[in-house]
Amino acid sequence: MRDPLKPLAMALMAIVLAIAPLFLNAYYVDVLNSIGLYALLALGLNLILGEAGLFNMGHAAFYAMGAYTAAVLNTRYQIPILWTLPLSGLAAGLFALAVARPVVHLRGDYLLIVTIGVGEIVRIALVNDVFGITGGANGIFGISRPTVFGFVIRQPQHFYYLIWGFVALTIFLFYRLKKSRFGRALNYLREDEVAAEGSGVNTAYYKLAVFGLGAAWAGMAGTLFAAKMTIISPESFSFWESVVLFMIVILGGAGNMAGVLLAAFLVIGLPELFREFSSARMLVFGLVMMIMMIVRPQGLLPARGR
Amino acid sequence: MDLLTLHHLTKTFGGLTAVKDVSFTVEKGAVVGLIGPNGAGKTTVFNLITGQYPFDQGEITFADVRLNGLRTHRIITLGIARTFQNIRLFQKLTALENVLAGRHYRMQSGILSAMLGLPAQRREEQEAMERALEELAFVGLDQQALTMARNLAYGDQRRLEIARALATEPRLLILDEPAGGMNEQETGALIGLIGRIQQRGVTILLIEHDMRLVMRACEKLIVLEYGGKIAEGPPDQVRRDPKVIEAYLGAEDEP
Numbered sequence: 001m002r003d004p005l006k007p008l009a010m011a012l013m014a015i016v017l018a019i020a021p022l023f024l025n026a027y028y029v030d031v032l033n034s035i036g037l038y039a040l041l042a043l044g045l046n047l048i049l050g051e052a053g054l055f056n057m058g059h060a061a062f063y064a065m066g067a068y069t070a071a072v073l074n075t076r077y078q079i080p081i082l083w084t085l086p087l088s089g090l091a092a093g094l095f096a097l098a099v100a101r102p103v104v105h106l107r108g109d110y111l112l113i114v115t116i117g118v119g120e121i122v123r124i125a126l127v128n129d130v131f132g133i134t135g136g137a138n139g140i141f142g143i144s145r146p147t148v149f150g151f152v153i154r155q156p157q158h159f160y161y162l163i164w165g166f167v168a169l170t171i172f173l174f175y176r177l178k179k180s181r182f183g184r185a186l187n188y189l190r191e192d193e194v195a196a197e198g199s200g201v202n203t204a205y206y207k208l209a210v211f212g213l214g215a216a217w218a219g220m221a222g223t224l225f226a227a228k229m230t231i232i233s234p235e236s237f238s239f240w241e242s243v244v245l246f247m248i249v250i251l252g253g254a255g256n257m258a259g260v261l262l263a264a265f266l267v268i269g270l271p272e273l274f275r276e277f278s279s280a281r282m283l284v285f286g287l288v289m290m291i292m293m294i295v296r297p298q299g300l301l302p303a304r305g306r
Numbered sequence: 307m308d309l310l311t312l313h314h315l316t317k318t319f320g321g322l323t324a325v326k327d328v329s330f331t332v333e334k335g336a337v338v339g340l341i342g343p344n345g346a347g348k349t350t351v352f353n354l355i356t357g358q359y360p361f362d363q364g365e366i367t368f369a370d371v372r373l374n375g376l377r378t379h380r381i382i383t384l385g386i387a388r389t390f391q392n393i394r395l396f397q398k399l400t401a402l403e404n405v406l407a408g409r410h411y412r413m414q415s416g417i418l419s420a421m422l423g424l425p426a427q428r429r430e431e432q433e434a435m436e437r438a439l440e441e442l443a444f445v446g447l448d449q450q451a452l453t454m455a456r457n458l459a460y461g462d463q464r465r466l467e468i469a470r471a472l473a474t475e476p477r478l479l480i481l482d483e484p485a486g487g488m489n490e491q492e493t494g495a496l497i498g499l500i501g502r503i504q505q506r507g508v509t510i511l512l513i514e515h516d517m518r519l520v521m522r523a524c525e526k527l528i529v530l531e532y533g534g535k536i537a538e539g540p541p542d543q544v545r546r547d548p549k550v551i552e553a554y555l556g557a558e559d560e561p
């Protein structure tokens with residue numbers, strides 16, 4: 001806050017991001033698009049895990065919920081893909097409320113296990129096409145391209161602005177949220193649940209609300225993912241995705257949005273840059289994670305440096 | 307008028323009866339002390355009043371509202387606020403943010419109004435901020451508003467907890483060993499603070515080991531031993547009660 005360089009650095013970052021696609025080839029723009037989607041997901045998870053301190057390692061389930069809602073609505077009912085955005089968010093949010101309600105009171109480690117279970121159940125349900133509309137292991141294809149005011153988005157450069165525009169909006173909204181009654185309530189929850197309840201905060205409500213909100217964001221990210229890929233299948237929503245998102249939030253410094261963004265760049269971007277080293281890169285990646293957690297357990301940019 | 311009434315309250319933990327058939331009342335505007343040896347069940351009584359866990363038998367009423375079975379945050383919104391024996395602040399948040407927790411239920415705005423930054427939401431934030439700063443000033447911590455709670459001195463942490471509780475605008479404030487860990491000078495200041503809280507019209511129920519504080523601040527004492535009430539009355543009467551002297555006062559300081 002008091003650092004005068006911070007707004008400057010952020011403005012610079014924003015400018016660099018805004019003009020980046022003009023100087024990069026389609027491959028790198030696509031990498032940036034991936035990073036943007038993960039950033040969106042991680043920002044949503046950050047509310048749950050970073051701000052409220054609720055261990056959720058099943059975030060991919062909500063992502064899947066949104067992506068499939070968008071895909072089904074688009075391919076079966078011809079609803080323009082971007083119009084499904086609020087519906088996907090709603091579907092994922094409501095789904096999260098339903099699954100979180102009976103388990104959200106569980107202590108950290110138990111909640112972690114339950115959310116892992118939820119993630120797996122959703123994935124397996126999709127693979128086996130239990131609803132009869134999700135296409136089983138093959139998934140759903142033929143999702144139409146998004147259009148904005150009649151302009152059809154198909155190139156990575158165009159998706160770039162769609163995705164990163166949404167990231168920018170998310171940062172803006174979440175920043176306001178963080179500085180509000182709701183945002184503070186999440187922090188009270190994380191710091192000391194008994195004291196929060198004892199100060200008049202309805203902790204059960206906030207636990208549910210933050211699960212719903214974080215999941216709704218994952219659902220909307222799912223829509224953007226479905227629009228970008230035009231084909232989705234269960235393998236995009238594996239347990240590993242939840243783990244990566246969990247890692248991004250913790251590595252970034254739970255509760256700090258700039259840290260979460262930085263971590264999204266490192267965790268998603270770096271392995272892409274070193275693609276030619278194939279398997280060795282994951283080895284290095286794992287090592288870096290271990291070293292990071294030992295030398296900087298508070299994350300890259302901890303929530304409070306004071 | 308009785309603000310708080312405990313009626314034949316019993317609480318067991320497994321085989322242990324922590325609170326045994328305890329009844330007492332707290333009159334509006336009074337400062338009442340709950341005393342007794344360690345493990346007598348004092349903190350448990352506080353936890354029962356604030357609904358931390360259910361009790362086996364009895365009834366608690368506050369301002370004619372039955373508290374049985376209500377969740378803690380609901381009880382707080384009815385006008386009871388508390389502090390904890392082993393300080394429970396939001397350690398990694400600032401003193402100001404800690405006090406804002408007490409303002410929470412007095413505010414309205416939710417997710418949408420915060421995201422949109424609606425005028426009503428901004429006004430509410432502004433008012434809460436001012437009110438929280440007033441409470442910090444009231445306990446003498448206005449200079450430390452932006453200090454992280456865990457970086458405050460021990461005595462300051464105790465006072466911050468009181469400020470957070472006061473920010474809820476309680477009718478009844480319950481303090482669990484507020485002088486715990488304080489030096490003589492800080493305890494003296496605390497007695498003054500308790501007096502000023504009482505002047506605000508807040509009724510106080512406190513647990514305390516510091517007899518000097520209890521004798522000076524309280525109008526009525528309730529003495530617990532092994533979960534049961536063994537005496538009740540004005541301090542002068544209680545200190546001369548043979549049962550109390552044997553159970554508690556006799557063993558500790560009594561100049």
Ligand SMILES: Nc1ncnc2c1ncn2[C@@H]1O[C@H](COP(=O)(O)OP(=O)(O)O)[C@@H](O)[C@H]1O
Binds near residue numbers: 324342348349351
């Ligand atoms: N949550 C709990 N679970 C089990 N036993 C408890 C619990 N809380 C308190 N007790 C027991 O109840 C008795 C009274 O404790 P407490 O109310 O903390 O005493 P005091 O505050 O008077 O020192 C003690 O024997 C304590 O061990």
Ligand SMILES: [Mg+2]
Binds near residue numbers: 348349350391
């Ligand atoms: Mg105690």
